[in-house]
Structures are given as C-alpha cells and as structure tokens.
Amino acid sequence: MADRQALILEAAVRVIARNGVRGLRVEELATEAGVSTALIYYHFKDRAGLVQRTLAFISDRATGYTDEAVEDSEDARAVLLQLLLSELQDTPRVRENSIAWGELRASAIFDTDLREALAESTRNWTRDTAEAVADAQAAGLADLAAVPLDVAERLNALVEGLSERWLSGSLELARARALLEGAVDAELGPHPGR
Amino acid sequence: MADRQALILEAAVRVIARNGVRGLRVEELATEAGVSTALIYYHFKDRAGLVQRTLAFISDRATGYTDEAVEDSEDARAVLLQLLLSELQDTPRVRENSIAWGELRASAIFDTDLREALAESTRNWTRDTAEAVADAQAAGLADLAAVPLDVAERLNALVEGLSERWLSGSLELARARALLEGAVDAELGPHPGR
DNA sequence: GTCTATAGGAAGATAGAC
DNA sequence: GTCTATCTTCCTATAGAC
Structure with missing residues (x-):
C-alpha cells in the first residue's frame, strides 16, 4: 500500500512528535524512515518542502481517527x-x-x-x-x-x-x-x- | 536601571516573538540587543541556557501587565x-x-x-x-x-x-x-x- | 528511485585583547 | 564585562554511481 513518500511522511510525524518541528533533522528522519537523506530531498525538494508537506499530511489525517471508537455511544x-x-x-x-x-x-x-x-x-x-x-x-x-x-x-x-x-x-x-x-x-x- | 542581562532578555523576547524559539539565532539576538555574541555566551553559557532564562523571564513578567486597564471596570x-x-x-x-x-x-x-x-x-x-x-x-x-x-x-x-x-x-x-x-x-x- | 559519499554553509561557541 | 576575530560543529543539500 504505502509508497515511499507516505512512509517518510509518517516517520516525519513521529520525529516531529518527538523533537518538534525545530528538532527535525533530515538525517534522523532518514534513519527513522529507513531511507537515505538523498531520497528525502529527491521527494521533497528541501527541508522546508518536507515540513510543509508533513504538516499538510498531519492536517489531512487529523480528521480521520476520531470516529473510530465514537459511533457506539449511547446518545x-x-x-x-x-x-x-x-x-x-x-x-x-x-x-x-x-x-x-x-x-x-x-x-x-x-x-x-x-x-x-x-x-x-x-x-x-x-x-x-x-x-x-x-x-x-x-x-x-x-x-x-x-x-x-x-x-x-x-x-x-x-x-x-x-x-x-x-x-x-x-x-x-x-x-x-x-x-x-x-x-x-x-x-x-x-x-x-x- | 536595566542591566545588560535584562536588556538581552528583553531583546530575546522580541526576537522570539518575531521568529519563535525555533528561529532564535544568537547572532540576530546580539544585533537586536546591540551587543556581541560573546557577551551573550558570557552571561548565559550557551543557547539552551539563554532560551531557558528567557522563558523564565517571560513567565515572570506574564502576570504583570494585565491589571493596568482593568481596575476601572464597573463590576x-x-x-x-x-x-x-x-x-x-x-x-x-x-x-x-x-x-x-x-x-x-x-x-x-x-x-x-x-x-x-x-x-x-x-x-x-x-x-x-x-x-x-x-x-x-x-x-x-x-x-x-x-x-x-x-x-x-x-x-x-x-x-x-x-x-x-x-x-x-x-x-x-x-x-x-x-x-x-x-x-x-x-x-x-x-x-x-x- | 535509491544509494554512498561529500561539498558547502550556517550557526553555535570560544580565544584572547582591552 | 565586553569586544573582534575565528574556530568547530552540525546539518542541509548535491554529485554521481547503480
């Protein structure tokens, strides 16, 4: 399912959750995602692009997980x-x-x-x-x-x-x-x- | 009144308000405060110490400015x-x-x-x-x-x-x-x- | 598309004079 | 205490092979 880009983005969310946007190091992300730094630059152009895409990604999936355990509520x-x-x-x-x-x-x-x-x-x-x-x-x-x-x-x-x-x-x-x-x-x- | 340290801290708040903690550059702060980078390291040891002291400073003065225009309220x-x-x-x-x-x-x-x-x-x-x-x-x-x-x-x-x-x-x-x-x-x- | 290796630069930190 | 000058580290980004 998940292509490389998605894997990187998911890893980026984890790294940001751990260290913050400011603490995001491309090399640490590369390790976390199991890819090389070069691949990250290939897909996201530069660090700014990476951050922007990651935050858009967060923004997207933010709506997703709320409905899971909610629907079986009483009223x-x-x-x-x-x-x-x-x-x-x-x-x-x-x-x-x-x-x-x-x-x-x-x-x-x-x-x-x-x-x-x-x-x-x-x-x-x-x-x-x-x-x-x-x-x-x-x-x-x-x-x-x-x-x-x-x-x-x-x-x-x-x-x-x-x-x-x-x-x-x-x-x-x-x-x-x-x-x-x-x-x-x-x-x-x-x-x-x- | 204000000694050098306080001047630097006040400048640090301005820089943080402008660029965030993430965007705080010691050299930019030095310019803003009108001092050298060396002086900042002299007073605050390193960047982390500077940030910590600045945030404590913010925390202190946070209580200060609210009461100004409030006391003349009706009820x-x-x-x-x-x-x-x-x-x-x-x-x-x-x-x-x-x-x-x-x-x-x-x-x-x-x-x-x-x-x-x-x-x-x-x-x-x-x-x-x-x-x-x-x-x-x-x-x-x-x-x-x-x-x-x-x-x-x-x-x-x-x-x-x-x-x-x-x-x-x-x-x-x-x-x-x-x-x-x-x-x-x-x-x-x-x-x-x- | 993906890697290894490395160039290049920005920013943190210090040495030493005053 | 404060400066100028400089070192050093770390990290972004790219070159080039596969």
Whole structure:
C-alpha cells in the first residue's frame, strides 16, 4: 500500500512528535524512515518542502481517527463528548497527533505558507463538532439557545488549550478530561438524562 | 536601571516573538540587543541556557501587565471579562507576550527543564482568575453553582486556545473576543445586570 | 528511485585583547 | 564585562554511481 513518500511522511510525524518541528533533522528522519537523506530531498525538494508537506499530511489525517471508537455511544450528546475527549487520551497515536498538530499551529504563527492548510483543517473540525452539537439539540439533549457553531468553536479551542497544557505538563490528563466535561455541561446545560 | 542581562532578555523576547524559539539565532539576538555574541555566551553559557532564562523571564513578567486597564471596570464580572480579554488585543505588547508565551508552552513539551516555571506561572494565572470568579459570585453576578477554580482553569485554557488560533491566522480577533464573552456567559450564567 | 559519499554553509561557541 | 576575530560543529543539500 504505502509508497515511499507516505512512509517518510509518517516517520516525519513521529520525529516531529518527538523533537518538534525545530528538532527535525533530515538525517534522523532518514534513519527513522529507513531511507537515505538523498531520497528525502529527491521527494521533497528541501527541508522546508518536507515540513510543509508533513504538516499538510498531519492536517489531512487529523480528521480521520476520531470516529473510530465514537459511533457506539449511547446518545447524541455522548457522541459529542467522546468526539472531544478523543483528543485527550494517553495513547501514542493521540499524543503523536496532538503534538504534531500543536507544532503545526505554532509554526503557522511564523510561516504564512502553513496557514491555509491549518485553517481548512480547523474549519472541518469545527463543522463536525457543530453538527454533533446540533444533533444533541435535535435529540433534546442540549439547550436550544446554544449556537452550534459558537459552541463548537469554543469547545474545540478549549480542547486545544487543555491538550497543550496536558502535553506541556501543567495539567493532569484526568483533570483535563473532567474540565472538558464540565465545559460541555456549561455550554449545553446539564445532561437531562442523568 | 536595566542591566545588560535584562536588556538581552528583553531583546530575546522580541526576537522570539518575531521568529519563535525555533528561529532564535544568537547572532540576530546580539544585533537586536546591540551587543556581541560573546557577551551573550558570557552571561548565559550557551543557547539552551539563554532560551531557558528567557522563558523564565517571560513567565515572570506574564502576570504583570494585565491589571493596568482593568481596575476601572464597573463590576466584578466586568473585571473578570477584562482580565481575560486583555490577552486578546492587537497591540505589539500583547502580541509579543502571547506569542512568546505560546512558544514557552510549546517548548516545554520537548524540554522538561522548562516545565516548572511554566506550571508555576500557569498556577498564578489560574489563582487570579479564580479570585475574579469568586468576586463575581460574591457580588451576585455569577451562578453560585460554578466552581471558581474549574471555571478559571477552563476560561484560561480557552483564552490560550483562542489566542493561538488568532495568532496562527485561523480566527479573527473580533470573533475570538466574542467567543470568549460567550464562554463567560455560559460558565457564569447570563449577566444579571443586562 | 535509491544509494554512498561529500561539498558547502550556517550557526553555535570560544580565544584572547582591552 | 565586553569586544573582534575565528574556530568547530552540525546539518542541509548535491554529485554521481547503480
């Protein structure tokens, strides 16, 4: 399945998750991916191109892994909560993605070229979350006065904030999750079914 | 007043705000501060030491500038709101601080040595915010069921999330501010006085 | 497309004078 | 404490063979 380029990109995400974008060394990536440095330059032109492609890659697959363990939730509101909580899990996969995602956002502050991919991915995530909010409302499990798009944008931004605090060691994971649950309650009103 | 070290640290914050920790070049800093590179190594031993001291410096002064234009607010709830909104302003000062702060947090993910200063500064900010929440409650301007510490931690994490989105160009400043106001309403209940 | 080997340069760090 | 000049290391990037 995966061609060489994809293998390199996946390895790049791992290396970035380990050392950050700034800590990405082409040679270390080559080792991680099991290829030569020359091949990396062949496929990605230069380091900047590599970073850009990697961050676009992160941005793409960011939407992918959330739906996995979510669909078997009880009600629409639980689906929303799971969707959000899926970003706050101590698994290699989530850690890797969250760190890389944070690096993408941090890099975009200084590198305008990265912003478009970032903004689009952010919009997609907001849309998905807003739909989940609307579903909860339709099911009678959320305050109808809440504006789905606003709530979604707030909750997602909160997840990012909490995630960064967790990853940078200023917040326990369990506490982050509890705080997030509290935010959902504050935004949607207390869960009727409990 | 300011000795050479402080001048260098202040210049370092500017350079970091411009290029990120990743983009900090000792020689550029030397130019910015109007000193030689050798002096920087003399005072800070090496680049890592420089970065660490700079981030501690950021962490220190982070608490400083919020109270300036806040105290003349009408009521306790307005004080809280101003406290939070002060991080979402398009002034050089706030931009510089927010970017540097974000860089600090991002760096702490990969550098354990930075975490202590970060965590302490975060705690201080949480405490201040929690006090503002409690004040609003005492004044009858906030839902008494809200847990000040929880609300504070959520609002602060949200501010960071919104700030990053703003700085990385995925969110308009005005929208970020509006979203934040909405979050305060969701957390404390609608403002009684309006 | 992929490798080995290496050129070339940028940035971190130091020696030594003042 | 501070500078100028320079060294050294590390890392990006390419040349050339397969």
